[in-house]
Amino acid sequence: MDLKSNEPFWLIKNGLINSYPSLKTDEECEVLIIGGGITGSLLAHQMVKDGYKTILIDRREICNGSTSATTSMLQYEIDVPLYELIGQIGKEGAVASYKACAKSIEDLGNICSEINSNAGFTEKTSLYFASKKKDVEWLKKEFDARVEANFKVKWLEAADIEEMFDMKNTFGGILSEEGASVDAFCLAHDILDFNTGKGLQVFDKTEMKSVKYFKDHNIVTTTAGQKIKAQKLIYCIGYESQNLIKEDFVELKSTFAVVSEIDTDHIENLSKTLFWNTDEPYIYMRTTDDGRLLIGGGDEDFRNPEKRDKMLDKKEQEILKTLKKIKPDYDFYTDFTWAGTFGETRDGLPYIGEHKDFANSYFVLGFGGNGITFSVTGMEMASAFMKNKKHLLTEFFRFGR
Numbered sequence: 220m221d222l223k224s225n226e227p228f229w230l231i232k233n234g235l236i237n238s239y240p241s242l243k244t245d246e247e248c249e250v251l252i253i254g255g256g257i258t259g260s261l262l263a264h265q266m267v268k269d270g271y272k273t274i275l276i277d278r279r280e281i282c283n284g285s286t287s288a289t290t291s292m293l294q295y296e297i298d299v300p301l302y303e304l305i306g307q308i309g310k311e312g313a314v315a316s317y318k319a320c321a322k323s324i325e326d327l328g329n330i331c332s333e334i335n336s337n338a339g340f341t342e343k344t345s346l347y348f349a350s351k352k353k354d355v356e357w358l359k360k361e362f363d364a365r366v367e368a369n370f371k372v373k374w375l376e377a378a379d380i381e382e383m384f385d386m387k388n389t390f391g392g393i394l395s396e397e398g399a400s401v402d403a404f405c406l407a408h409d410i411l412d413f414n415t416g417k418g419l420q421v422f423d424k425t426e427m428k429s430v431k432y433f434k435d436h437n438i439v440t441t442t443a444g445q446k447i448k449a450q451k452l453i454y455c456i457g458y459e460s461q462n463l464i465k466e467d468f469v470e471l472k473s474t475f476a477v478v479s480e481i482d483t484d485h486i487e488n489l490s491k492t493l494f495w496n497t498d499e500p501y502i503y504m505r506t507t508d509d510g511r512l513l514i515g516g517g518d519e520d521f522r523n524p525e526k527r528d529k530m531l532d533k534k535e536q537e538i539l540k541t542l543k544k545i546k547p548d549y550d551f552y553t554d555f556t557w558a559g560t561f562g563e564t565r566d567g568l569p570y571i572g573e574h575k576d577f578a579n580s581y582f583v584l585g586f587g588g589n590g591i592t593f594s595v596t597g598m599e600m601a602s603a604f605m606k607n608k609k610h611l612l613t614e615f616f617r618f619g620r
């Protein structure tokens with residue numbers, strides 16, 4: 220196939236898996252989830268499991284936000300290295316954040332089995348490699364921090380990387396046992412489908428326009444004028460939360476991804492590992508379960524979608540130039556190229572918790588390269604919030620930290 224598209228690969232690959240009705244009547248529920256990407260779907264799964272009458276709404280079709288664009292690498296490794304995060308927030312919070320992401324990978328695997336998902340969840344190792352000689356020093360420091368925190372890691376020399384993955388021009392790296400990949404678009408659909416069978420109500424093309432906050436409940440009014448009375452709101456609106464929350468808490472970035480034609484034979488030795496490097500911005504790479512090579516990177520400050528999309532060709536060339544450096548003998552044939560927006564925070568951590576301006580509400584905003592694993596952690600944190608229980612990570616993921 221020689222077709223190029225600005226549409227994310229997952230949307231084209233999966234098509235319209237499920238379409239839901241828009242909201243046409245007033246409703247009442249215990250929990251209203253706003254946002255139907257991977258985060259909202261996971262939170263809906265948790266709330267239904269906890270026994271709450273739950274409604275989920277999305278202003279677009281389900282999963283047409285950043286969940287359709289993601290490369291879905293599931294890593295315990297946060298964008299900010301562990302040794303640096305320890306320096307920023309202390310050992311307890313840093314190690315707990317890394318451990319939570321590791322647990323999330325396992326939890327997500329269990330959810331995929333529980334709901335019998337077709338999303339291709341596959342456990343993989345993860346290689347974080349030095350792209351410059353000068354990065355080796357701090358990457359070894361990072362390796363030591365991970366060993367001390369009991370992560371299952373191994374240091375690979377450049378020659379080992381070349382032998383295992385046929386990758387050149389690297390300077391060594393950390394190979395981690397814990398990692399996985401999944402099709403997040405398909406998974407979110409599967410989760411919602413499973414839970415509608417258990418009483419979850421899903422409405423797409425239903426936009427939250429305004430909210431009135433009361434002492435023990437809130438009333439959401441949609442753009443079409445329907446009202447939903449809910450005891451609690453869970454905001455899972457991704458990067459669009461920037462329009463809602465006054466303070467500056469996240470920096471929006473554009474990131475770019477390229478996927479090859481199906482080429483199973485030549486990428487066999489890459490298929491069990493996730494890759495990312497020490498460049499700033501870093502590139503990230505994995506195979507898909509239908510035998511393609513998927514590479515992302517080239518991050519830029521987000522200005523507007525038009526400017527972002529105009530950079531597609533240039534960014535594709537940039538990403539493929541990096542690939543050529545590490546795999547000079549590999550011929551990459553592009554099938555799809557697309558761009559997506561994501562949020563970056565100073566400490567690489569998400570914002571999960573309450574906000575003083577929003578009563579009876581909880582935010583699960585899993586930003587950065589670990590957006591998905593953070594959202595999984597958000598499930599147990601939101602569950603604790605509903606039961607008025609404390610969670611160890613509340614302090615580290617809170618607004619105003």
Ligand SMILES: Cc1cc2nc3c(=O)[nH]c(=O)nc-3n(C[C@H](O)[C@H](O)[C@H](O)COP(=O)(O)OP(=O)(O)OC[C@H]3O[C@@H](n4cnc5c(N)ncnc54)[C@H](O)[C@@H]3O)c2cc1C
Nearest residue numbers: 254256257258278284285286289292427457559589590591
């Ligand atoms: C190219 C790319 C690569 C990435 N790679 C990775 C990766 O490898 N690993 C990883 O973990 N993460 C990765 N991320 C990040 C990850 O994709 C995101 O963290 C994740 O998709 C966020 O999901 P979400 O459900 O929170 O947000 P979204 O998918 O954006 O969903 C939010 C939803 O809220 C809805 N919404 C917003 N406002 C309203 C409203 N007022 N009323 C109703 N609905 C509303 C939107 O329509 C949208 O569907 C990547 C992102 C991109 C773009």
